[in-house]
Amino acid sequence: MIYFALLILVIISYLFYYIGKKRALNLKFNGNIKLSSQPDYFGYYVVLMALIPALLMWFGLLLFKGNFQEMFVMSPILFPDISTWSDGKLGLILNKLNNLSVIVNLPLDDLTNGEKSILNMASENELTAAKNLANFDKIYGWSNLTLFIILPIILGFLATRSISGKLNAQPIVEKIITYIIKGSSYIAILITIGIFLSLVFEAINFFRYVNPVDFFFSTGWNPNRAFVVDASEGFDKDDLENAFGFIPLLTGTLLIATVAMIVAIPLGLMSAIYLAEYASKRVRDIAKPIIEILAGIPTVVYGFFAALSLAPFIKDVGESVGLPVSAESALAAGLAMGVMIIPFVSSLSDDVIKAVPQSLRDGSYALGATRSETIKKVILPAALAGIMGSFLLAVSRAIGETMIVVMAASLRANLTFNPLEPATTITTQIVTSLIGDVEFDNPKTLVAFALGLTLFLMTLLLNILAITIVKKYREKYE
Amino acid sequence: MVEQVNSFAIKTKNVSVHYGNKMAIDDVTINFTKNDVTSLIGPSGCGKSTFLRCLNRMNDVIDSCKVQGEFLLNGVTDIYGDSIQVETLREKIGMVFQKPNPFPKSIFENVAYGPKIHGLASTQSELNDIVMESLNRAGLYEEVKDRMDDIATGLSGGQQQRLCIARAIAIRPEIILMDEPCSALDPIATARIEELINELKENYTIIIVTHSMSQASRISQRTAFFHLGKLIEHGDTSKIFTKPDKEQTNDYITGRFG
Numbered sequence: 001m002i003y004f005a006l007l008i009l010v011i012i013s014y015l016f017y018y019i020g021k022k023r024a025l026n027l028k029f030n031g032n033i034k035l036s037s038q039p040d041y042f043g044y045y046v047v048l049m050a051l052i053p054a055l056l057m058w059f060g061l062l063l064f065k066g067n068f069q070e071m072f073v074m075s076p077i078l079f080p081d082i083s084t085w086s087d088g089k090l091g092l093i094l095n096k097l098n099n100l101s102v103i104v105n106l107p108l109d110d111l112t113n114g115e116k117s118i119l120n121m122a123s124e125n126e127l128t129a130a131k132n133l134a135n136f137d138k139i140y141g142w143s144n145l146t147l148f149i150i151l152p153i154i155l156g157f158l159a160t161r162s163i164s165g166k167l168n169a170q171p172i173v174e175k176i177i178t179y180i181i182k183g184s185s186y187i188a189i190l191i192t193i194g195i196f197l198s199l200v201f202e203a204i205n206f207f208r209y210v211n212p213v214d215f216f217f218s219t220g221w222n223p224n225r226a227f228v229v230d231a232s233e234g235f236d237k238d239d240l241e242n243a244f245g246f247i248p249l250l251t252g253t254l255l256i257a258t259v260a261m262i263v264a265i266p267l268g269l270m271s272a273i274y275l276a277e278y279a280s281k282r283v284r285d286i287a288k289p290i291i292e293i294l295a296g297i298p299t300v301v302y303g304f305f306a307a308l309s310l311a312p313f314i315k316d317v318g319e320s321v322g323l324p325v326s327a328e329s330a331l332a333a334g335l336a337m338g339v340m341i342i343p344f345v346s347s348l349s350d351d352v353i354k355a356v357p358q359s360l361r362d363g364s365y366a367l368g369a370t371r372s373e374t375i376k377k378v379i380l381p382a383a384l385a386g387i388m389g390s391f392l393l394a395v396s397r398a399i400g401e402t403m404i405v406v407m408a409a410s411l412r413a414n415l416t417f418n419p420l421e422p423a424t425t426i427t428t429q430i431v432t433s434l435i436g437d438v439e440f441d442n443p444k445t446l447v448a449f450a451l452g453l454t455l456f457l458m459t460l461l462l463n464i465l466a467i468t469i470v471k472k473y474r475e476k477y478e
Numbered sequence: 479m480v481e482q483v484n485s486f487a488i489k490t491k492n493v494s495v496h497y498g499n500k501m502a503i504d505d506v507t508i509n510f511t512k513n514d515v516t517s518l519i520g521p522s523g524c525g526k527s528t529f530l531r532c533l534n535r536m537n538d539v540i541d542s543c544k545v546q547g548e549f550l551l552n553g554v555t556d557i558y559g560d561s562i563q564v565e566t567l568r569e570k571i572g573m574v575f576q577k578p579n580p581f582p583k584s585i586f587e588n589v590a591y592g593p594k595i596h597g598l599a600s601t602q603s604e605l606n607d608i609v610m611e612s613l614n615r616a617g618l619y620e621e622v623k624d625r626m627d628d629i630a631t632g633l634s635g636g637q638q639q640r641l642c643i644a645r646a647i648a649i650r651p652e653i654i655l656m657d658e659p660c661s662a663l664d665p666i667a668t669a670r671i672e673e674l675i676n677e678l679k680e681n682y683t684i685i686i687v688t689h690s691m692s693q694a695s696r697i698s699q700r701t702a703f704f705h706l707g708k709l710i711e712h713g714d715t716s717k718i719f720t721k722p723d724k725e726q727t728n729d730y731i732t733g734r735f736g
Contacts (some may be wrong), residue, residue: 280541359579363642366536366575367592367649368568377591383676 005148016156020046023163045169048176050156054147071411078125099110100130202449205324209443210244218245221413226444252423257398257420259334268309268345276353295343303407306336330423333408344394350388385470392466396459402427410433424453484489486553487512487653487683491549495528498630502528504707512621516682517694526687530655535564570595572646576658578638580630585622592649616644617674638665656686672697695719703727
């Protein structure tokens with residue numbers, strides 16, 4: 001039904017575009033009237049005038065369908081005690097009426113036994129309400145169809161008639177289009193805010209069980225202790241005191257990200273310098289895409305590379321020199337992650353180094369500077385902002401990376417700065433807490449949102465920092 | 479004879495330059511006299527900038543560029559020979575470009591860049607002296623003395639170009655190459671630079687590429703006219719602009735083509 005209506009709407013739009021344009025051209029050539037806009041704009045004008053009110057009203061109907069249903073069906077005459085019902089009960093009854101409304105107007109012979117028994121179990125008032133609901137749905141459906149077809153046609157014809165020498169369609173059309181594109185960007189922003197708020201609310205739920213001070217400053221991470229929490233009964237807050245300590249996850253995340261950056265920054269920056277300043281065009285054209293492929297490898301592949309190849313190798317090497325290395329060392333996960341983010345550093349840095357004007361290089365060479373002096377003293381300082389930006393982007397990527405650490409890092413929270421020991425990360429624990437039995441009234445599950453919120457704030461902070469640094473240097477260098 | 483050799487800052491013989499298969503300079507032989515300003519003039523694409531960039535080997539970085547011929551610095555040192563490193567060469571032959579290209583550093587650091595690289599100052603105060611003296615010679619010191627730590631890109635176009643000249647003379651070159659140094663500047667800044675060139679020729683040999691024939695006649699003692707990669711005529715500026723030997727030169731300077 002809705003697809004059919006949409007198809008008709010598209011056809012109507014096409015027709016009105018031509019009708020509007022045709023009428024404008026007619027006025028121009030047969031009526032000898034000077035138009036104030038290009039003929040195309042009259043076509044757009046008619047289409048927009050016909051469609052926008054219909055779409056807005058349709059959206060409104062959709063948004064308030066539930067409210068209308070309730071107003072129409074859940075009257076106090078049928079349900080005298082309705083004012084005392086809880087939201088949950090209201091929803092249940094409405095659900096039941098919805099099911100009833102499908103079958104209440106059908107002839108008895110067409111019903112299955114199950115459906116008959118549902119009908120028999122319903123009270124007289126409920127049946128009346130279900131009939132009302134069925135009527136409502138019918139009216140709703142028809143009004144939708146009317147909106148989609150009849151309203152646009154009427155409005156379209158009115159708009160077509162209003163075309164005259166005096167009507168200046170261009171500013172109107174442009175204004176409407178501006179509103180539409182403005183709306184699109186606001187939608188993106190609103191969705192971001194929505195995601196953020198959903199994180200915040202669930203995190204608040206979590207903090208009803210766990211004291212924020214315990215969460216942010218305690219060093220013990222034993223979420224399984226939360227099994228003692230039973231939603232119906234109370235629980236002893238002391239049980240949770242050392243269950244959700246964020247500190248070991250933070251140190252684990254930072255440890256692995258640090259290892260990753262120790263790998264990625266020098267390798268990435270040096271390959272960027274090579275590509276931008278030393279490599280011939282042919283080498284660059286081949287090497288750059290190959291390095292960028294590193295970023296395109298699915299992270300899960302890095303994950304099993306780290307878990308199955310890198311970790312045992314590091315363990316063997318470590319043990320051969322007498323170092324105790326865990327099988328799930330932070331080093332393995334960090335190294336794999338470092339390789340993954342090399343292209344973030346190299347590709348972005350290469351671009352900013354390439355963007356340093358050739359005239360600066362010439363100026364330096366002309367003063368008798370060697371290539372390396374020019375790179376160190378002129379090019380890198382000039383490109384510093386972009387390079388810092390690429391570092392911070394890489395850090396933020398490393399902190400948020402999930403799959404590699406889920407596969408290669410440990411699940412055991414371990415407060416350590418030794419990369420040879422196991423460590424776990426924020427993202428790993430978010431995944432773990434949402435796998436298996438998920439109960440949204442248990443802190444063991446809810447902690448995912450608190451962790452997610454913290455992670456979100458951390459990367460947000462990094463991004464703000466990156467933007468500030470880039471801005472500051474840009475001002476300095478322009 | 480020795481006198482004769484030493485009076486030339488750069489001697490070139492049978493110079494040809496190719497970009498890939500395209501010939502940019504065709505068998506040019508020209509000598510540049512010491513402590514003179516020599517203008518290279520000619521229509522766009524005649525090869526005068528290419529020729530200028532050969533003199534301090536700035537064309538080295540362009541892969542497709544092939545330079546042939548003889549280039550002698552002070553009549554003895556082969557510019558393209560193995561006995562001299564390109565960095566040492568450029569220490570002797572400075573260059574100022576068409577568009578002012580100060581580094582995105584402070585005014586002080588811009589001028590101190592060359593002396594630091596070549597180790598011309600052993601102490602900070604020596605470095606300060608070099609910077610001050612260079613800025614003074616470029617006629618910029620009075621304008622910038624209170625803001626030496628400001629970023630150089632904040633200067634006006636004319637000031638930036640004078641800074642680039644100060645930067646070039648800070649490493650005490652013998653020769654300064656200028657590639658249309660005034661083409662991005664307004665008439666007042668241009669006049670300022672021309673004045674400066676006139677002062678600088680006391681101590682330096684200056685070779686300048688210019689599009690403006692009036693500029694060439696104002697500032698230079700010698701003028702060389704290039705056309706289609708060939709050196710058509712070379713001589714005293716006064717002669718070139720009043721009674722040139724060649725028909726083509728006459729046509730160009732009287733504005734009949736170019």
